[in-house]
Amino acid sequence: MLNNNFIGFDENKEYLPKDFDEFNSIIRLRQLFLSLSNNILKSTCHFTKHEQIKLSKVNLKEAFSHKIKELMPFSFIKTTKKKNINNFKLCVNSTKIINNYLNKNTKHSIVISNKNLLPVAKIISLCFINNKMQLFIDKHLLFHEFVLKKIKKLHSDKIVIDLGDSICIKSQDFVGLKIYTSWKDIEVKKPNIKDELEDAIKSIKKGEYYQIYLAYPKNNEFTKQIPVFVDELKNKEYQIKAIPYSLRSIIKN
Known part of the structure; x- marks a missing residue:
């Protein structure tokens, strides 16, 4: 059973805080999570204000999947059948992470070679665990970082x-x-x-x-x-x- 100190998602199941203040709908609670997660994930996965509003209308799994797709350098992708992968220079560590994510439900391997793969690989490594999408963050840490950011500004x-x-x-x-x-x-x-x-x-x-x-x-x-x-x-x-x-x-x- 998930500790109630953690909020986030496991595939399509969302674990969000109960209604409070003006966060009285699932859309606003999702927006709350996406915004607060910026302070923890920082440069690895940052949702702009526009993205927070737009992506709060879908579940959190779809929101993070969208972010991964947005950062994927598809112009540098080569698809081949799994049994017939030719020699191809790879950004090895990032490619392993990305390919594991992309090839979960496909019959073909997608081979990527690009020096700028690290950002998307980092996001995948954060929320693609045990072959499924999931991400949980301690809510006390989320609130602490929010207050810290506000105090530094003030x-x-x-x-x-x-x-x-x-x-x-x-x-x-x-x-x-x-x-x-x-x-x-x-x-x-x-x-x-x-x-x-x-x-x-x-x-x-x-x-x-x-x-x-x-x-x-x-x-x-x-x-x-x-x-x-x-x-x-x-x-x-x-x-x-x-x-x-x-x-x-x-x-x-």
Whole structure:
């Protein structure tokens, strides 16, 4: 059974987050995945805003298959029968990956020789596994990278450090702010923030930071900052807040 921390697809079956905020349709949830995946896959597989809107109308398998086809250098393809492949100079590693993908359901071998095969080979190696299309990404990592990108843009005049489990913002005139990120569906009356809160308390006790934000995706209920007070820190100067982080920019044209 797939861990619910991962979202993505296995052939035509899609594993997407449940409806939240304005992501209230499968089309918007697909667009969300395609956009967030850009921050993880980076230059290997980048969907433009236009592609996100267009390809969200088909399932994720078709979206990534389209991307592979788009990057395939078909003008450099030579097709032959499998038993009669002539000598042909190959970009060996990339060709093996691409041919395995292309020849899955065909009776002919497609032999490719091109020095620019690596980009498409990289995409295939990411989402063509065990002879089928599939790709899963940790949703907490997707959200972390989204927040990191936004913070770097917003605080371009400061030093932004990715600490893996958190993000730090510093400058010469600023003591520092630490942000823990987690993709959780926060209920305001009973927020599930125990793990992140424990990390925040440890950080404050060590004297590393006194201002800490716990960032989660914004939803219909969780729309405002929630101050968090901790009894064991009552004698310390500190500030902890649960912060709703909007993902709506992804679906804005």
